[in-house]
Amino acid sequence: MSAPTMPAARAASAIDRRFADLRAANRRALVAYVTAGHPDPERSVALLQGLEAAGADVIELGVPFSEPLADGPVIQHSSQVALEHGVDLDGALALLSRARPTVPVVLFSYLNPLMAAGHGVLQRAADAGASGVLVTDLPVGADPEREAWMGGGPLDFVRLVAPTTPPARMAEIARHGSGFVYLISRLGVTGEQDALSATLPETVARLRAATTLPICVGFGISRPDQAAAVARIADGVVVGSALVRAADESVDRALALARDLRSAIDDA
Numbered sequence: 001m002s003a004p005t006m007p008a009a010r011a012a013s014a015i016d017r018r019f020a021d022l023r024a025a026n027r028r029a030l031v032a033y034v035t036a037g038h039p040d041p042e043r044s045v046a047l048l049q050g051l052e053a054a055g056a057d058v059i060e061l062g063v064p065f066s067e068p069l070a071d072g073p074v075i076q077h078s079s080q081v082a083l084e085h086g087v088d089l090d091g092a093l094a095l096l097s098r099a100r101p102t103v104p105v106v107l108f109s110y111l112n113p114l115m116a117a118g119h120g121v122l123q124r125a126a127d128a129g130a131s132g133v134l135v136t137d138l139p140v141g142a143d144p145e146r147e148a149w150m151g152g153g154p155l156d157f158v159r160l161v162a163p164t165t166p167p168a169r170m171a172e173i174a175r176h177g178s179g180f181v182y183l184i185s186r187l188g189v190t191g192e193q194d195a196l197s198a199t200l201p202e203t204v205a206r207l208r209a210a211t212t213l214p215i216c217v218g219f220g221i222s223r224p225d226q227a228a229a230v231a232r233i234a235d236g237v238v239v240g241s242a243l244v245r246a247a248d249e250s251v252d253r254a255l256a257l258a259r260d261l262r263s264a265i266d267d268a
């Protein structure tokens with residue numbers, strides 16, 4: 001059984017508008033992942049506020065979770081640190097509403113914290129300033145009722161496609177999402193890699209044929225040259241672990257990396 005398709009008449013969201021503006025300017029998005037509450041709540045707010053000026057077009061705000069199974073060591077550690085600072089889903093929303101970044105924010109969460117928070121959580125997230133939600137462990141068709149909940153609320157529902165996803169399934173996934181489609185560049189967990197997957201351009205082309213949504217690629221992109229290579233084939237470049245690792249040193253380090261990624265993407 002598959003989940004209901006997104007309503008066709010959905011009004012343009014902040015994410016839609018951002019990608020439309022980028023397309024009109026022939027630019028690609030820098031999508032910056034940070035973990036809420038990492039390296040500590042104060043610096044997390046500073047990071048959220050600084051990322052736009054540093055060139056981020058969309059922020060993925062990770063909700064700290066005790067079993068982050070899709071995440072590699074850098075993001076796992078950041079999640080642990082944030083939890084030690086007492087930042088959970090409610091804490092993440094509180095930090096977001098304090099920071100109020102003007103770029104669209106996608107709340108990145110495992111299903112469990114959202115379930116535990118109950119039905120009003122999507123509206124609370126929207127009130128705190130989120131424009132979208134991505135649930136890392138809720139694939140299309142897995143749980144139509146919960147998917148209808150996620151997709152039927154005030155937030156864009158961003159879905160994940162893997163390099164192994166067959167073309168027909170890519171189209172189905174995209175139909176059940178909104179905002180953009182997140183293409184995982186390779187199998188495995190999050191984390192920096194020396195080389196991009198050689199088959200990435202073909203995978204992006206296949207996804208392109210399956211959807212009109214913007215395509216953002218993440219997993220293993222950490223350096224400006226890698227970001228530039230992805231910017232030549234996709235609509236957006238997601239960088240997580242490299243920014244989180246830089247934030248372990250300082251907020252300035254992370255913002256400097258964001259600026260370097262931005263200029264590489266613009267020059268691509």
Ligand SMILES: O=P(O)(O)OC[C@@H](O)[C@@H](O)c1c[nH]c2ccccc12
Pocket residue numbers: 033060062070071075108136189190191192218219220221222238239240241242
């Ligand atoms: O860390 P990387 O390799 O740069 O990849 C981005 C990734 O961290 C971010 O989008 C993300 C964080 N946690 C996730 C869980 C599933 C999918 C994606 C993610």
